[in-house]
Amino acid sequence: MNTSILHQEIQEFIIQNTGADVTKLALQKNPFPEVDWILILNQIEARTKAKEKLPTWFATENIIYPSKISVEQTSSEKTAAYKASLISGESLIDLTGGFGVDDYYFSKNFKSIIHCEINEELSAVVSHNFKQLKVENCTFHAGDSLHLLEETNQKFEWIYIDPSRRNDSKGKVFMLKDCLPNVPELLDFYFEKSDHILIKTAPLLDISAGLSELKNVKNIHIIALENEVKELLFEIHKGYSGNVTLKTANILKEKTEVFEFVLGDQISYPSFDFPKKYLYEPNAAIMKSGGFDEVSVTFQMDKLHKHSHLYTSEDSIDFPGRKFEIKKVIPYNKNEMKSELANQQANITTRNFPETVENIRKKWKIKNGGNLYCFFTTDVKANKIVLICTKIN
Numbered sequence: 001m002n003t004s005i006l007h008q009e010i011q012e013f014i015i016q017n018t019g020a021d022v023t024k025l026a027l028q029k030n031p032f033p034e035v036d037w038i039l040i041l042n043q044i045e046a047r048t049k050a051k052e053k054l055p056t057w058f059a060t061e062n063i064i065y066p067s068k069i070s071v072e073q074t075s076s077e078k079t080a081a082y083k084a085s086l087i088s089g090e091s092l093i094d095l096t097g098g099f100g101v102d103d104y105y106f107s108k109n110f111k112s113i114i115h116c117e118i119n120e121e122l123s124a125v126v127s128h129n130f131k132q133l134k135v136e137n138c139t140f141h142a143g144d145s146l147h148l149l150e151e152t153n154q155k156f157e158w159i160y161i162d163p164s165r166r167n168d169s170k171g172k173v174f175m176l177k178d179c180l181p182n183v184p185e186l187l188d189f190y191f192e193k194s195d196h197i198l199i200k201t202a203p204l205l206d207i208s209a210g211l212s213e214l215k216n217v218k219n220i221h222i223i224a225l226e227n228e229v230k231e232l233l234f235e236i237h238k239g240y241s242g243n244v245t246l247k248t249a250n251i252l253k254e255k256t257e258v259f260e261f262v263l264g265d266q267i268s269y270p271s272f273d274f275p276k277k278y279l280y281e282p283n284a285a286i287m288k289s290g291g292f293d294e295v296s297v298t299f300q301m302d303k304l305h306k307h308s309h310l311y312t313s314e315d316s317i318d319f320p321g322r323k324f325e326i327k328k329v330i331p332y333n334k335n336e337m338k339s340e341l342a343n344q345q346a347n348i349t350t351r352n353f354p355e356t357v358e359n360i361r362k363k364w365k366i367k368n369g370g371n372l373y374c375f376f377t378t379d380v381k382a383n384k385i386v387l388i389c390t391k392i393n
Helices: 008-016 037-053 068-073 077-084 101-106 120-132 145-151 183-193 207-213 284-289 292-299 334-340 357-364
Strands: 089-094 110-117 138-142 158-161 196-201 217-225 228-237 245-251 256-262 278-282 311-313 321-331 347-350 372-378 384-391
Touching: 008 037, 037 068, 077 101, 077 217, 077 228, 077 245, 089 101, 089 145, 101 110, 110 120, 110 145, 120 138, 145 183, 158 183, 183 196, 207 217, 207 228, 217 284, 228 284, 245 284, 256 284, 256 292, 278 292, 292 311, 321 334, 334 384, 347 357
Parallel strands: 089 110, 089 158, 110 138, 158 196, 217 245, 347 372
Antiparallel strands: 196 228, 217 228, 245 256, 278 311, 278 321, 321 384, 372 384
């Protein structure tokens, strides 16, 4: 770990230039020739990235940042705080510690944390930062976490793992066995060290594929931030054999939208109807969950079509997603499009519709933006329709 960047003048320079164009800065002469200029520029770039994503780190003095890519790949504070709210106890070992954002929040809910990181320099950086952040219940292991688990007699309340995809798995279907560590292969060994395991995966993992590789899954959490799915969490309890509960959370500035349902508990029978007064589009976490029929049943709303995943009601309902008031419903044909939408400005969404947004814009010369929201979709009788709406939230 290079501590030369902690010199006061260099730290002041990094703070002053946070947000600056690093490519332009790179052309300037290094004002601190005794320190690698690229190292300083990297700190500026990574700190800029941390402003929104890691405000606690950003606001703390003498933080050392890893590469900008590491900051991009780490959990945001908002998702880490939500994750930490799910579990608590005496002890947690993080087998893939990384930059330590998750562990910072886990440390608030556990008496002791072990942060394992195979990259010795990154481990030293996190240890330094945790001193700056005044975290006192975390110890650091630089090296292979598997070796540590093999050598210790300690049993942990929770094991936390964020496996990374192996380089040779690019282009393949994303499977947990293609990651390091190989969790499916090591699961029985992990159960010797803990009865509770929390596995974080990238959002592209297919949920059914994850379930096929794992056992004793009790809950699956789908976490979205501002309507973008950021991660999946597989919560595993040794010996558990009941149904799996899918829990979705969409973290917004003012609130967190939550929705949950039980997989395979019973068949849900949604209702279908033509568009009514209000239209609803589920948030990204629900879309990832695949619980489309459960949405209809839970909120007592009608689906427009089996494959449209849009919902409608006569009365306004508090809903985890976007809500619109339907102003007009038109059949998708030349005459109606010419009189209603051609050469207009509108936000366009397609759901279960044969044409792309780009193609629709080009064909009917519709500019992007404005206060109109148009949904091109298919109704219960398989007719192609356009819902012209205004947004409520």
